[in-house]
Amino acid sequence: MTKKARGSGDAATTGAPAAAGQLALWEVFTQPPGGGPHAHAGSVHAPDKEMALQAARDVYARRGEAVSIWVVPSEQITASTPEDMGPFFDPGNDKAYRHPQFYKVPRGVKVF
């Protein structure tokens, strides 16, 4: 069965196929009602960004869980790896002088 594609589109709008015969993978981020940050909701397979948006709506937002949806081709996400955990995240904890806890906050100043 020949698969001669007639349509057009670049990688950013169509996404690279994960494997032969598979549609591209997209990560879905949804914003809950009431605002707040978009949180990762899961992933969908879709041929391009418009269908990814619709799939995300059908799979993750049909019951009012979201007021806004972002979809990103999975390959566009750069993520830290488990090996990075040491060099990236460890050093902070055992060095008290890195944290500003010796500074007395003046009254009236908000601290987050």
Added chain:
Amino acid sequence: MLGHRLSEWCGHGPILEEDIALTNIALDLVGEANLVLQRAGRVEGKGRDQDALAFLRTDREYRNAMMVELPNGDFGYTIVRQFLFSAYAMHQWEALSSSKDADLAGIAAKALKESRYHVRHSAEWVVRLGDGTDESHGRAQDALDDLWRYTGELFITDEVEQSLVTQKLAVDPASLMAPWRRDVADVVARATLRLPPDGYMQRGGRAGLHTEHLGIMLAEMQVVSRAFPGARW
């Protein structure tokens, strides 16, 4: 009836996302039918509610267009049929939103939102199938060619509808043809498909004369209700 046909895709969709999308559309359509039949039962005033109208009418008493009772076929057939139907429904709901019947206008306003999504979803798929591979293009074109003869029926006006139109309660189906054809021609062109020529148009659904498929669908749909009258769960 279209909701019932789409529900047959449950668990059989080509990909998970489409399985969910088609069954979501089915739920939307059944929900719209629920409200419309409820209203119809009240207007009729003979004590029939939406369940009585859905599950106890015979095929000769059903007035749906024949297009919606046709078997689903392959995904291309289903989605082309969905587009042709939803484009029609969207314009119909939009017109009915200004009906003098406040209940009907309310139902129409709600259904219009759902319908717009159905059109968007099915149209985008028609474009991707048409402007896709040779195989998807061929299947989409076959579907369009086969379904075209069932589209004429959507725009026929009978006397009942004409009198409702005069009272500003309903919309004249014939008036929906022009905007529908524009929408369909636009999407068919984007999909690199060919609009079929207007030939013989099937008709009869509105008069209760249906294809051989409706009887079988109703048998499945109504069997539980008829076997256990008045059942509650």
